[in-house]
Amino acid sequence: MHVGSLEMHLNRKPIKNLHISVLPPDGKIRVSAPEKMTDNAIRMAVIKRIPWIKKQKEEFARQPRQSDRKFVSGENHYLWGRRYRLEVIERRGSHEVIVSGSNKLKLYVNPGTKLKNKERVFNEFYRHELSNQINKLLTKWVKKIGKTPDFIGIKKMKTKWGSCNTQDKRIWINLELAKKAPECTEYILVHELVHLLERKHNENFMRYMDKFMPTWRERRELLNKSPLSFSDWHY
Numbered sequence: 001m002h003v004g005s006l007e008m009h010l011n012r013k014p015i016k017n018l019h020i021s022v023l024p025p026d027g028k029i030r031v032s033a034p035e036k037m038t039d040n041a042i043r044m045a046v047i048k049r050i051p052w053i054k055k056q057k058e059e060f061a062r063q064p065r066q067s068d069r070k071f072v073s074g075e076n077h078y079l080w081g082r083r084y085r086l087e088v089i090e091r092r093g094s095h096e097v098i099v100s101g102s103n104k105l106k107l108y109v110n111p112g113t114k115l116k117n118k119e120r121v122f123n124e125f126y127r128h129e130l131s132n133q134i135n136k137l138l139t140k141w142v143k144k145i146g147k148t149p150d151f152i153g154i155k156k157m158k159t160k161w162g163s164c165n166t167q168d169k170r171i172w173i174n175l176e177l178a179k180k181a182p183e184c185t186e187y188i189l190v191h192e193l194v195h196l197l198e199r200k201h202n203e204n205f206m207r208y209m210d211k212f213m214p215t216w217r218e219r220r221e222l223l224n225k226s227p228l229s230f231s232d233w234h235y
């Protein structure tokens with residue numbers, strides 16, 4: 001579907017409201033529309049949101065992309081919302097990432113290690129960091145909310161910060177959160193745990209969020225403002 005110079009992919013779904021997503025990394029536009037909505041009504045709804053869409057696209061164009069990272073000394077990498085300068089140290093031994101002081105990350109690899117493997121070492125580092133953080137938070141929040149997930153895992157997701165399968169009580173947290181301020185991880189974790197009380201994003205859900213985490217809106221703002229953010233993270 002084309003609206004002006006913008007090309008978008010239209011999905012019809014059994015949903016109540018039209019939903020527009022601008023997806024990383026290149027700002028592809030996806031429109032999810034209720035099955036009964038007319039083409040004209042969809043176009044009108046999209047046109048109204050063109051300024052927002054353009055702003056999202058510009059932001060993606062400005063942001064450094066993970067895929068652009070070369071894992072060379074001097075490059076910037078994020079951990080818990082802070083920027084660190086990378087130092088790559090080639091030596092024989094096991095691969096690892098170490099936080100050194102307040103602004104340096106040291107990547108230890110064997111001489112000649114390929115980009116893909118350096119990236120893998122980094123992802124393992126992020127996974128370890130995020131897993132520690134989640135474990136620390138989980139006890140507190142399970143107690144507060146009164147629901148325990150059967151499974152909680154970490155993975156890379158393209159369009160969601162977290163997800164919750166309420167039937168199986170399975171929660172997934174996006175690996176990318178290790179790059180954001182810790183308050184963001186806590187917010188996503190609470191959001192997904194609240195789904196164990198209320199499956200939908202309805203008023204009841206918002207009431208729980210306000211009760212358990214009165215600062216959730218500020219945290220969401222922080223998450224959407226920080227680099228590499230998705231314009232749309234959960235629905």
Ligand SMILES: [Zn+2]
Pocket residue numbers: 191195201234235
């Ligand atoms: Zn949700």
